[in-house]
Amino acid sequence: MARYTLRQLEAFVAVAEQGSIAAAAGSLHVSQSAVSGAVNNLERVFDAQLTIRRKAHGVTLTAAGQYVLTRAKSLLVEATDLELHAGDAGAELRGSLTLGCYLTLAPTVLARLIDHYGRRHPLVQLDFFDGPQTEVQRRLASGRLDVAIAYDLSLPAGLNRQKLYDAEPSIVLSADHPLADREDLALADVAAEPMILLDVNPSRENTMTMFDAAGMQPNIRFRTTDYEVTRSLVGRGMGFAILVQQPAGGQSYEGRSLVVRPIRPAVRPVPVSIVWPDAVRPSQSVSAMLDLAAELYG
CATH class of the missing domain: 3.40.190.10 (Periplasmic binding protein-like II)
Incomplete structure (x- = not known):
């Protein structure tokens, strides 16, 4: 039996993404002591230092912390999927999905994907962001986007990609x-x-x-x-x-x-791909978007 909780993992992920205990507490609407205690408990259970905390310099992750962050994100995604789909045995797709798109691609790609996805999975709360590719990449890395459409040029490491088409x-x-x-x-x-x-x-x-x-x-x-x-x-x-x-x-x-x-x-030609973080196992809503993109552009 695991000696840690999903709530502790959620606090740790928030600290990693927000960069400080205070910011993580604000994003989770809990006290700073609760967040700090959750991270301390994880370090005690794992018998490893996960964070380096310096006053006025925020929090950075150790190598062990980076490893735990990757696994924690995947566990939290799977836990959310289980809660959402257990009642109907997965018959109806539920949850949320935020899709990003490079701004010049958005007029020709984004609306088509959103329209088809919304019709096929009406119970998923679907949102999107379109903007510069650098900002799309930042939001993917921080977890504010689940998946994104981008030109497959100079993309950073740590992204999985599924090619949609070549643009001339x-x-x-x-x-x-x-x-x-x-x-x-x-x-x-x-x-x-x-x-x-x-x-x-x-x-x-x-x-x-x-x-x-x-x-x-x-x-x-x-x-x-x-x-x-x-x-x-x-x-x-x-x-x-x-x-x-x-x-x-x-x-x-x-x-x-x-x-x-x-x-x-x-x-x-310039390849256009749908990309997502390789550190996180795709949720069912993300997997459905990947399947749809392959169907529409395959």
């Missing part, structure tokens, strides 16, 4: 651009043209890597962190852009016509 970078021009009547374009064709750079990673990194590999430097006129601003500037003829995701309509937000041309010779 394309050159986007205004409809009246002198090169708009070409069926495809090489990077050399546009290298000297003014460029509107979507200046957020991994989009920026991917674009610059393409030009570096071709031995060229783009002529960047404007930088923007907004996908639709990029397309609007292109629509007004201020430059071209290289974008991976393309909306169904061929117009900018202002209603100006755009054309999308493939890059020849072809550049490396």
Whole structure:
């Protein structure tokens, strides 16, 4: 029989994720002494130091603490699943799921997944976050996201991934651009043209890597962190852009016509994957999202 409790594990995980006893107590709505006592009891049961606590410097985990954190998260997920599904023997999926998505992928991927998932599993409390890929990664690491859709470029260690599809970078021009009547374009064709750079990673990194590999430097006129601003500037003829995701309509937000041309010779496609922490066994609600993503994009 285990000599520790799920409540103690919950307190320890909160300390690890929040970085201090006080912050963990606040997130759990309990006293600091209760959190500290729970961690002390775990260290006594496991006969191992799990944390290093320094005044004004918060809490860091020892190697033993990192190992326990990984196992504790999985145990808590399984315990929650058992409580949610025991009554109907797992016949109806219940619980919660927070899905993250890189912001430029969200308009074409996120709504489809949420719609299908909500129809299939109406008892799951479903929420989402869309934002910069770095913030998506931070929220995954902290446990605020269960699973996320991201470009599979420069992702940190500690993530499992399931590839959904390959996205092809394309050159986007205004409809009246002198090169708009070409069926495809090489990077050399546009290298000297003014460029509107979507200046957020991994989009920026991917674009610059393409030009570096071709031995060229783009002529960047404007930088923007907004996908639709990029397309609007292109629509007004201020430059071209290289974008991976393309909306169904061929117009900018202002209603100006755009054309999308493939890059020849072809550049490396950008894999789009659904990712989740490898330290945590997926809950039933997460597993259902992975199955759905494979079904829709497999």
